[in-house]
Amino acid sequence: MAVFLSTFLPDTDAESKVQLVATGLGKQPSKEENATRYRLVTEADVKNIIKPRKEFSHKGTYGHALIIAGTTQTMGAALLAAKGALVGGAGLTTLTIPESGLVALNTALPEVMYTKRKALLKEKALDKYTAIAVGPGIGKGAKAEQILEQLFSLKREFVADADALNILAGRPDLLNKIEKHAILTPHVKEFDRLFGAHENWWNRLQTAIRKAVELGVVIVLKNQYTFIVSQRGEVFINPTGNPAMAQGGMGDVLTGLITAYIAQGYSSTDAAILGCYIHGMAGDELAKDRFNITASQLAEQIPRSRYQLQSSDS
Numbered sequence: 112m113a114v115f116l117s118t119f120l121p122d123t124d125a126e127s128k129v130q131l132v133a134t135g136l137g138k139q140p141s142k143e144e145n146a147t148r149y150r151l152v153t154e155a156d157v158k159n160i161i162k163p164r165k166e167f168s169h170k171g172t173y174g175h176a177l178i179i180a181g182t183t184q185t186m187g188a189a190l191l192a193a194k195g196a197l198v199g200g201a202g203l204t205t206l207t208i209p210e211s212g213l214v215a216l217n218t219a220l221p222e223v224m225y226t227k228r229k230a231l232l233k234e235k236a237l238d239k240y241t242a243i244a245v246g247p248g249i250g251k252g253a254k255a256e257q258i259l260e261q262l263f264s265l266k267r268e269f270v271a272d273a274d275a276l277n278i279l280a281g282r283p284d285l286l287n288k289i290e291k292h293a294i295l296t297p298h299v300k301e302f303d304r305l306f307g308a309h310e311n312w313w314n315r316l317q318t319a320i321r322k323a324v325e326l327g328v329v330i331v332l333k334n335q336y337t338f339i340v341s342q343r344g345e346v347f348i349n350p351t352g353n354p355a356m357a358q359g360g361m362g363d364v365l366t367g368l369i370t371a372y373i374a375q376g377y378s379s380t381d382a383a384i385l386g387c388y389i390h391g392m393a394g395d396e397l398a399k400d401r402f403n404i405t406a407s408q409l410a411e412q413i414p415r416s417r418y419q420l421q422s423s424d425s
């Protein structure tokens with residue numbers, strides 16, 4: 112039976128009702144499906160993308176994730192993003208937060224290393240990191256903007272979330288020279304701050320497609336069904352996740368998770384597809400026996416979800 116894009120949008124419009132959605136990324140599409148850019152991600156697709164942990168591997172095999180996040184008031188966002196990188200399997204994770212968060216970091220996440228914000232401003236400071244995320248709870252102040260400028264001047268690609276997106280919304284000069292393969296992970300408000308207000312989700316999605324192609328980035332437009340828009344303008348629709356996950360901090364975990372997959376060598380599009388699918392899958396597993404899920408609980412579930420994907424048949 113044909114599936115149309117309108118199924119995955121929270122509002123209605125005439126256009127999305129006639130846009131076909133193909134199932135799966137890899138299988139040979141039927142003639143009519145072939146014409147569509149919209150594809151529903153399946154478990155089989157995700158299994159094709161994920162790589163097993165290798166024999167004789169060590170922490171160096173799985174990359175080094177740097178998370179730039181947090182202010183004194185939003186240290187939780189930073190800790191959750193770092194936790195996302197840990198549970199996503201990055202070999203090493205370093206967090207840079209204000210010093211006031213150090214006790215919390217060492218208590219809550221002893222596996223995570225720390226580096227001073229100022230250290231990131233040095234010339235070769237970022238060389239050792241294989242993936243970088245910036246934004247969760249970082250605020251919109253001058254210091255956060257300076258760090259973002261440093262990433263641009265060193266021509267590093269990164270995962271931009273939350274306040275990094277809010278800063279970029281006011282800095283089109285930076286946004287327009289963003290490194291190819293960067294990943295932007297806005298929720299609806301952040302998206303509209305970046306690219307202007309939209310009348311409905313169909314229009315918003317068309318802007319996401321145009322901007323992903325124009326800027327050469329992957330846009331992860333978050334919602335119940337998250338849209339992952341590739342640099343080629345393909346739209347991958349994530350089917351996992353549920354309303355029990357509608358609690359603060361959930362997106363921070365996703366940012367860390369996607370960053371961990373980049374650190375492990377996945378392409379930007381694959382890292383985003385994997386991250387969204389496994390994040391939602393963990394939520395679906397937990398929602399079987401509880402009313403709501405906290406971001407910390409979800410993070411704890413992620414290694415199990417990834418294990419299930421690898422070990423189940425189909």
Ligand SMILES: NC(=O)C1=CN([C@@H]2O[C@H](COP(=O)(O)OP(=O)(O)OC[C@H]3O[C@@H](n4cnc5c(N)ncnc54)[C@H](OP(=O)(O)O)[C@@H]3O)[C@@H](O)[C@H]2O)[C@@H](O)CC1
Pocket residue numbers: 184185186187188189246247248249250273274298299300301333334335359360361362363
């Ligand atoms: N523990 C911590 O330290 C945490 C810190 N955090 C950090 O705080 C900073 C501010 O982030 P933020 O996202 O809360 O603020 P902001 O961008 O104004 O958006 C909020 C409004 O947007 C809307 N909205 C959002 N999603 C939507 C959706 N799917 N669908 C529809 N609407 C949606 C919704 O608006 P409403 O519908 O209520 O009008 C909501 O009220 C940021 O740096 C972040 O990292 C958080 O991560 C939490 C944990």
Ligand SMILES: Nc1ncnc2c1ncn2[C@@H]1O[C@H](COP(=O)(O)OP(=O)(O)O)[C@@H](O)[C@H]1O
Pocket residue numbers: 273297298333334335336337351352353354355356357358359360361362363364365390391
């Ligand atoms: N009803 C829902 N169904 C599926 N996923 C959801 C639902 N509500 C929230 N999520 C997921 O939780 C995350 C929320 O991200 P975000 O709004 O950035 O949160 P925060 O800023 O609080 O960390 C997204 O990945 C989104 O897809």
